[in-house]
Amino acid sequence: MLELKEIYKEFPSFKLGPVNLKIKKGIIAILGPSGSGKTTLLNIIAGIIKQDKGTITLNGREIDHLPPEKRHIGYVFQDFALFPHLNVRENLLYGGREGDLKDLVNLLNIGHLLDRDIQSLSSGERQRVAIARTLLTHPELLMLDEPMGSIDENLRKKLWIELRNLLRQLDIPVILVTHSKEEAMIMADQVVVMGNGRIHQYGSIKEIYEFPSTAFVANFMGFENVFQGTVTDTNPERDVLKINWNGTELTTSFRNVAPGTPITFGIRPENIMIVREGKPVGDLIRDNIIEGNILRILRKGGIYEVIVSTSSGYVTVDVPDHVFHRIELNKKSHIKIGFKRNKIHFMESLPEN
Amino acid sequence: MYRGDYTNLNKITKILTLLMVAYLLLPFLGGALSLSDWQAITQIIHALKNPVVVSALKTSLISATFSTMICILFGVPLAYTLSRHRFKGAVIIEAIILSPLVVPPIVTGLFLLVIFGPNGIIGGVVSDLGFRFTRSLVGIMLAQIAVASPFIVITSKAAFDEIDPKLEFASRILGKGPLETFFKITLPLAKGGIIAGLALTFARAIGEFGATFMVAYHPRTIPIQLYASFLGGGVPAAVPLAIILWIMSLGVIIFLKSFEIFLGGWVARTKRNL
Known part of the structure; x- marks a missing residue:
């Protein structure tokens, strides 16, 4: 098990930390945009860079x-x-x-390469040799920095599966650094999202997709509707919390937040419904109905992504094909949209570094 | 690479190049003219039998070899430090290392004499013990090292700069300590630059005159003996020694160039697809 406690490192133009992380087993992806401190963190764990503060236990x-x-x-x-x-x-x-060579050479299928020069290997072969070279030292933890970074794009998909199958056979924890959501999704059991030198969220890829804990994670994961607002009123008896979002009042379930507190929240595009004229509005969405103009419609797989311009900001709504055609959305310009109270997802704001 | 079309500028450049090369060939012409006299050969053979010349040859070879070894022993680690660590004062250290290339050797020699001469700070102490730098191989080497050391530092540093530090980190992570990493990874990858530096340092050391002249006139090296012979008997007396030194020095260039050709291929092979 790897445990990082209160790791800090300061560079002239970049600050890492505090990083607290416990990794027990399995494949953990450290996911984040470039410059988020992922590789620096690996270098600190490996001992290439010395942290300013904090402890590492393996x-x-x-x-x-x-x-x-x-x-x-x-x-x-x-x-x-x-x-x-x-x-x-x-x-x-x-x-x-x-003595250990034979097993690993077989595992990684590199027996035919043994007498070759490094220069004559393909990028995929190099990757296998590098992994074998590392595993031959019997490490207690394996770290891979952007393993597909030097692999041709059209080879990646195939290698992802191969590499995942290989890594699953190891009985040591594996940390994989990547900036690709797809890669993290395919390879990892758990994902750590990093941004600006901080860990924003640690969980399964599903959790991170559905319940991003910060606006940063939400934006990075492509969570469309992330907004800033202010709490205006709370009432535990009526189970109500009201938010002022740029002049629009939204209602959600009670939380113990003082009125006046600024908050970040999100609503997933697929959780927003089109309110049809002349049809009764369901009780559940009655509280959160917004009007706006259709700004743009994009076809995306089996859905239409509709961007609605409201008085408070742009809202992205995912409309399934059959609904889109039934209500003839392409002929409309002004619509009402609504969502249930419990579809408002709160995010923490991390203190700025 | 496509090098562009033929232009008038290229014509001028070509003429200037030819003139420059022609001028640099003049010493070769001088050397060849000196050799063309059939007597010259017998004179060289005669000189090689002369105990004074043999002694100078020995002194030169021994001092230059040891000076080069000392330059490598200190210069290569210094070059590595300069290549891998950015620290305050590195620029100043680099300037100090380069200084022998611009300061006239006779000046360096004179200042060394202030330190190592019989009345110098260090020389005085040693003199009391009955040893004089100014009349020893050690004195010659002090002069040669002071003048020749920049070559090994500059070429080795350039070679170290070319090596990705990641390879060294990889070695450490694979369980090897810093020393083993240096000898198994860094040094083999830098060997081309270091060998080139070695050859240049040796060539500079064996031809050293100005600083040696000031610090240790005795025992005589070939350049000093050449000068002494010239003073005694003019050009004819100096020519055989000049030719011996000339051939030895050109030998270094030939070694270097053939090594470069070999190394060029090696570098290309190493870098291809990396």
């Missing part, structure tokens, strides 16, 4: 004061960092023993 061993060679961590760099003056076999045996 399987009960405090490792933060140890040099990289004593940490028992495997690290596969983005460009694999194979030694160009050594052939494949020499690269593999650099940190490993001859």
Whole structure:
């Protein structure tokens, strides 16, 4: 188990931390845009960069004061960092023993490459050699930095599956750094979302998609409707919390938040309904009805993405094909939209770094 | 690479280039003319049998070899430090290392004499113990190292700069300590630059005259002996020694160029597809 406690690192133009993280087992993706501090965090865990503060424990061993060679961590760099003056076999045996070679060579299917020069390998072959070279040192933790970063795009899909199947066979925790949501989704059991040197959320990819904990995560995951508002009124008896969103009053279930508190909230596009003229409005959405003009309609897979311009801001609404055609939305310009109280999702705001 | 069309500017450049090369060939012409006299060969053979020349040859080879070794021992780690660590004062250190390239050797030699001469700060102390730098191989080496060391530092640093530090980190993470990493990864990858630096340092050391002249006139190296012979017997007396030194120095260039061709291929092979 890897445990990071209160890790901080300050550079002239970038600040990492505080990072607190516990990784027990399985494949964990550290997901975030470039410049979010993912690779810096790996370098701190590996001992390439020394943190300013904080402790790192690996399987009960405090490792933060140890040099990289004593940490028992495997690290596969983005460009694999194979030694160009050594052939494949020499690269593999650099940190490993001859006796362990056979099993890993079979596992990674690189037996036919052993006597080749590094320069003659394809990017996929290099990746397998780099992983084998690392695993030969029997690490207690495996870290991969953007494993598909130097792989041709059209090869990635195939390699994702191969790599995932391989990583699942290991009985050590695996940390995978990526900026690709798709990659995190395919490869990882759990996802850590990083932004601006901070961990914003740690959970399953499903949780992160559906309930982003901060506006940053919501934006990064493509959560469309993220808004800022102010709490105006709360009433625990009537189970009500009212929000002023740029002049529009929205209602949701009670939360213990003082009136006047600024809040960030989101509403998923698929949870917003079109209110049809002349039809009764359901009780549940009665509280949250907004009017607006259709600004743009985009066809996206089996749905239409409708962008509605309201007096408080733009709202994206996903309308399924059959609904779109039944209500002849393409012939309308002014519509009403609504959503249920419990579809308003609250997000935390992290203090600025 | 497409190098562009033929222009008038290229014509001028070509003429200037030819003139420059022609001028640089003049010493070769001088050397060839000196050799063309059939007597020259016998004179060289004669010189090589002369105990004074043999002694100078020995002094030069021994001092230049040891000076080069010392330059490598200190210069390569220095180059590595400069390449890998950005620290305050690095610019100043680099300027100090480059200074022997611009300061006239005779000036360097004179200042070394202030330190190592019989009345110098260090020389005085050693002199009391009965040893004089100014009449020893050590004195010659002090002069050669002071003048020749920039070459090994500059070329090695350039070679280290070319190596991705990630390869060194990879080695550390694979369980090797800093020293093992240096000898198994860094040094083999930098060997081209270091060997080039070694050859240049040796060539500079073996030809060193100005600083040696000031610090240690005895025992005589070939350049000093050449000068002494010239003073005694003019050009004819100096020519055999000049030719010996000339051939030795050109040998270094030939070694370097053939190594570069070999290395060029190696670098290309290493970098391809990386």
